[in-house]
Amino acid sequence: MSSLFGALHTAVSGLSAQSTAFGNISDNVANSQTVGYKRTDTNFTDYLTTSTAVTNDSGFVAATPDYRNDVQGTIASSDNATALAISGNGFFQVTSASTNTTNQEVLGTTTQYTRDGNFTMDKNGYLVNDAGEAVNGWAADSSGVVNQTTMAPLKVDQSAFQPKATSSVTLSANLPATPSTTDAQSSQVNVYDAQGTLHTLALSWTPDTTASNTWNLSVSEDGSTTPIGTSTVTFNDGSVAGQPAGTIESVTPDSGGLTTGGTGSAAVLNVPLAGGGQSIALNLGTFNKSDGLTQFAGTAYTLNSATQDGIPPGAFSGISTQSNGNIVANYDNGQSRTIGQVPIVQFANPDALQKQDGQVYTATAQSGPATIKTAGSNGAGNLVTSATEGSNVDIASEFTKLIVAQRAYSANTKMITTADDMLQQTIDMKR
Structure with a gap:
């Protein structure tokens, strides 16, 4: 029985x-x-x-x-530019985000882990996934340097890009050895002041009819008929050893506010903008070298490039992700800035993590402690941008x-x- x-x-x-x-x-x-x-x-x-x-x-x-938990699902491309998928081992560290009765976002206090990297930016600037979990990461300072000592929910600063005043202009051009005319030959370069206001510097070159291999430079601002100043630029004729023909021999300010600058062998003129308070270093290259302004064969002035280091102000236009986990803010002035980095978190026994709502897990004694690593380093998985990991x-x-x-x-x-x-x-x- x-x-x-x-x-x-x-x-x-x-x-x-x-x-x-x-x-x-x-x-x-x-x-x-x-x-x-x-x-x-x-x-x-x-x-x-x-x-x-x-x-x-x-x-x-x-x-x-x-x-x-350690079996990877299929990684598929996504039209979400901020989506991230982990290829290999590891998890994203996230914190729950919710809205209180006054419609304000409240972040939880429990650290959780997930493979759901379908992140989008919410109304408060936090990067959250489908379950409303805010991804944690390392924040970056204003210069884009990442601080890898503290993990916190990443929040996107949507303020405007701070303008940068132009401090230097680098010119690469060739003045003709046999000019077809004695008229001034000009080029322009845009520069910015401390408020990001655009100014135009006009560089006018006129051959000196009284001295060979010599040109007169006149610099003016914003179409003014009164130049900021003038300078004489003399080129080598090749008669002296170590001074190749067509390279700059000397730069001599003649009138106005132009002064010589630079150190060592740099051929530099300091150009003050109207209103004072800002001086721009006009870099013409290196004395006795053909790395900037030259006088070689030709009949016409040839401008190769005129670059400057100023930046205009820019409005926030969106964010993007990089394969190293960097979160990048983009601006409509063409600039971008790293605002943080998403690391990978690993466990000795990921199958022992405790499941929670929303495809997230919490650590247990059996899973071991979390180990935070940069993506792709020391056994951590790699990040795939604009992609999501499907169910396994x-x-x-x-x-x-x-x-x-x-x-x-x-x-x-x-x-x-x-x-x-x-x-x-x-x-x-x-x-």
Whole structure:
């Protein structure tokens, strides 16, 4: 009789175990399209009642979850420019974000981990994923230098880009050795003051008819007919060793506010802008070298390039991500600035992380402590930009498991009905 009752007990535990497996399968199938979802398989464990060399009483079976957090899903490209996917080991560290009764964003205090990197910028500037979790990272200072000592939710500063006054202009051009005209030959370069206001410097070159290999430079600002100043630039004729023909021999300010500048062999003129307070170093190259302004063969003035280091103000236009985890703010003046970096967090036993709502996990004693690393370093996974990681659920495999669970459940119900029939037959023996 004990074996019959034991068989009933065992079969009931089998029903419970297969129900648990069915629940895990159902959860997996339902989340087969959830970004960053990790499937849960089922382990079955046999527990004994009595087992000796001569006796084996039926026991029962228990189902326990088998988390597959370390199995990567398929990485697919996304039209979301701020989406990130981890290829390899690791997780994103995130903090829950919610809205209070006054419509203000409130960040949670619990640190969590996820593979859902479908990040977008919310109304307060935080980068949050599909579940509303704000990604944590290392913040960068105003110059874009990342501080890797403190992790916090990354918030995008959407203020305007601070303008930078022009401090230097670098000219690369060739004045003709045999000019076809004695008229002034001009080029212009745009520069900026401290407020980001655009100014135009006009550089006019006129050949000196009284001295060979000599040109007169006149610098004016914003179309003014009164120049800021003038200077004489003389080129080598090649008669002196170490002074190649066509390279700058001397630069001599003649009138106005132009002064010589630079150090060593640099051919530099200091040009003060109107209103005072700002002087621009006009870099003509290096004395006795052909790395800037030259006088070589030709009949016309040739401007190769005129660059300056000033930056106009710019309005925030959006953000982008880089494969090293950098979050970059972009501005409509063509400038960009790194505002933070997203690292990768690893665990010794990621399958032991505790699942929470929203495809996130919390650390446990069995998972080990979190180790924070730069993407792609020391075994950490690489980041793929404009991409998301799909669920690691295989629908075909789940349906196979479903068939097995269904058949096992049916078999256990058959065991119960058979044990019931046998008990009924035992009871009928007394009649």
